Amino acid sequence: MSVAKPATTDPQIWLNARSRWHRLEICFWLATLLPFLLFPNYLSLASQIAITALFALSLDIILGYGGVVSLGHAAFFGVGAYAAGLYSVHVTGEPLSGLAVGGVLAGVAGYAASFIVSRFRHLTLIMITLGIGLLAHEVANKAHWLTGGSDGLQGVKTLPLFGLFKFDLYGNVAYAYSLGVLFLAFLGVRRIVNSPFGLSLRGIRENLIRMPAVGADSRAHIRTAYTIAATLAGIAGAILAQTTQTVALESISFQRSADVLVMLVLGGAGRLYGGLIGAALFMVARDQFSGIAPQYWYFWIGLLLVTVVMFLPNGILGGLSQLYARWRVK
Amino acid sequence: MSEVALAARGLNKKFGSLVVASDINLVLPEGARYALIGPNGAGKTTLINLLTGMLPPDSGEIVLAEQDITAQAPQERVRRGLARTFQINSLFPGLSALEAVTLVVEERRRLSGRFWQNLASHKESIEEAYDILSRLRLGDSCYQPTRELPYGRQRLLEIALALATRPKVLLLDEPAAGVPQDESGEVFEAVAGLSGDLTLLFIEHDMHVVFRFASHIIVLVGGAIFAEGSPADIAAHPGVREVYLGTRQHG
Numbered sequence: 001m002s003v004a005k006p007a008t009t010d011p012q013i014w015l016n017a018r019s020r021w022h023r024l025e026i027c028f029w030l031a032t033l034l035p036f037l038l039f040p041n042y043l044s045l046a047s048q049i050a051i052t053a054l055f056a057l058s059l060d061i062i063l064g065y066g067g068v069v070s071l072g073h074a075a076f077f078g079v080g081a082y083a084a085g086l087y088s089v090h091v092t093g094e095p096l097s098g099l100a101v102g103g104v105l106a107g108v109a110g111y112a113a114s115f116i117v118s119r120f121r122h123l124t125l126i127m128i129t130l131g132i133g134l135l136a137h138e139v140a141n142k143a144h145w146l147t148g149g150s151d152g153l154q155g156v157k158t159l160p161l162f163g164l165f166k167f168d169l170y171g172n173v174a175y176a177y178s179l180g181v182l183f184l185a186f187l188g189v190r191r192i193v194n195s196p197f198g199l200s201l202r203g204i205r206e207n208l209i210r211m212p213a214v215g216a217d218s219r220a221h222i223r224t225a226y227t228i229a230a231t232l233a234g235i236a237g238a239i240l241a242q243t244t245q246t247v248a249l250e251s252i253s254f255q256r257s258a259d260v261l262v263m264l265v266l267g268g269a270g271r272l273y274g275g276l277i278g279a280a281l282f283m284v285a286r287d288q289f290s291g292i293a294p295q296y297w298y299f300w301i302g303l304l305l306v307t308v309v310m311f312l313p314n315g316i317l318g319g320l321s322q323l324y325a326r327w328r329v330k
Numbered sequence: 331m332s333e334v335a336l337a338a339r340g341l342n343k344k345f346g347s348l349v350v351a352s353d354i355n356l357v358l359p360e361g362a363r364y365a366l367i368g369p370n371g372a373g374k375t376t377l378i379n380l381l382t383g384m385l386p387p388d389s390g391e392i393v394l395a396e397q398d399i400t401a402q403a404p405q406e407r408v409r410r411g412l413a414r415t416f417q418i419n420s421l422f423p424g425l426s427a428l429e430a431v432t433l434v435v436e437e438r439r440r441l442s443g444r445f446w447q448n449l450a451s452h453k454e455s456i457e458e459a460y461d462i463l464s465r466l467r468l469g470d471s472c473y474q475p476t477r478e479l480p481y482g483r484q485r486l487l488e489i490a491l492a493l494a495t496r497p498k499v500l501l502l503d504e505p506a507a508g509v510p511q512d513e514s515g516e517v518f519e520a521v522a523g524l525s526g527d528l529t530l531l532f533i534e535h536d537m538h539v540v541f542r543f544a545s546h547i548i549v550l551v552g553g554a555i556f557a558e559g560s561p562a563d564i565a566a567h568p569g570v571r572e573v574y575l576g577t578r579q580h581g
Binding site for chain 1: 456
């Protein structure tokens with residue numbers, strides 16, 4: 001139910017209100033600090049969740065906002081992970097410059113791929129992104145001399161953050177680092193989706209055909225969005241390499257591309273927090289269920305996925321915001 | 331006044347063996363209000379698709395303000411001042427009317443690439459968008475998602491999106507299509523209220539509307555121009571009565 005707004009609302013104020021911080025958002029970010037107090041034994045998991053959330057957030061830019069589907073997003077995560085890992089092995093283990101190297105290289109790869117990706121839609125696009133993902137995986141697998149192939153990249157060392165905070169065994173620094181980068185990236189993405197560019201991206205999602213008829217160059221927009229998304233995915237990969245001090249072949253696998261898509265759809269695509277909630281849910285579920293029956297935990301994820309897409313087409317967050325809207329009308 | 335705003339020379343288009351445009355020559359003087367009429371399947375929408383670049387012609391050329399635009403992409407033509415509306419609504423269902431029109435204004439002002447700025451700080455674009463919506467009397471419903479707007483208002487939003495590109499030439503494909511007759515006046519009043527230096531070509535089936543708003547009528551039959559002239563000429567044209575007006579009265 002939509003409530004009619006008074007006719008006197010100023011359009012600028014109305015648009016401004018859409019980008020204002022909500023109380024729940026502040027609560028959400030405060031809650032991300034709880035693991036330090038409540039689950040000190042689970043900080044490694046918390047760090048993994050923050051990394052995966054950043055990865056899902058990057059997919060949300062192209063998929064949730066631009067409507068551009070991808071089944072090969074792990075390619076950029078992997079490029080970032082290997083770039084940061086190799087930088088640590090061969091240059092220096094200083095984390096922030098490694099993060100930049102991972103992000104930039106993944107961004108360059110994304111920019112190159114965007115020239116192909118921006119030309120297609122639907123099934124063709126799914127197959128192309130899938131193909132790109134498989135290609136990247138096999139290249140990493142074959143280049144054993146460089147990446148370590150299926151043995152993983154060994155010898156990654158990460159120096160203390162800012163030269164002060166040593167990455168400890170309990171994951172205190174790892175989680176603080178992952179969470180800090182996630183939060184900064186989130187601020188950036190939040191600005192992007194509330195920008196003129198974000199509006200055009202939503203226009204592409206809502207009606208690609210109309211865009212050229214209003215003078216918009218959709219392909220240029222998609223190229224920009226894809227480059228930004230790949231950069232963020234690369235940064236996520238770089239953090240994983242730095243905090244786990246290895247790069248497994250798994251970080252560039254199809255499984256990772258599929259998982260991140262599932263997380264985003266579960267949480268709710270096209271909503272800033274969808275990927276974050278989805279990633280947290282997915283990772284915690286995996287941690288819990290795989291303790292019970294490690295072979296079969298995907299059964300539960302499958303069940304959850306089918307249930308959510310059947311009953312909550314806009315994901316868990318979409319369902320919650322519907323409930324919230326109904327509650328406010330009352 | 332005699333400057334040519336848009337011209338087509340020898341446009342041809344075939345789909346297989348079906349001829350949809352056959353040697354079409356068209357000259358729209360600046361500020362003109364032309365109506366494009368013809369029976370269903372005459373190729374009226376196809377002609378708009380050819381002019382706006384949504385379909386490439388097999389041969390012929392299109393000239394906008396003395397520049398050959400035949401090879402240009404649709405969005406390039408829009409930037410040079412050639413806009414259109416669609417017979418079947420082609421809107422942005424999840425965006426509010428304000429967002430949709432602001433999007434178009436930002437694209438025209440070449441500000442849409444600025445991913446680092448807050449949209450709400452682009453005051454000029456937002457005010458321009460709101461102004462366009464107000465002129466089409468959509469000001470009070472511009473915050474609702476487009477999909478929730480009544481059909482008649484969606485038709486007006488179709489026009490608002492085209493106007494936000496600041497066109498020099500506007501091609502309207504049945505702007506009042508599907509609008510109940512008592513409301514179609516509102517759509518055409520909006521069209522009539524458009525500024526005088528805008529060149530207009532519109533497709534319309536309602537002959538009362540055509541004779542009221544058009545200064546010149548082009549009759550298209552089977553992909554070719556069958557007749558053209560002033561409304562009086564067309565009304566008196568025996569062939570036109572037979573192929574178009576006649577069949578319509580019986581049908």
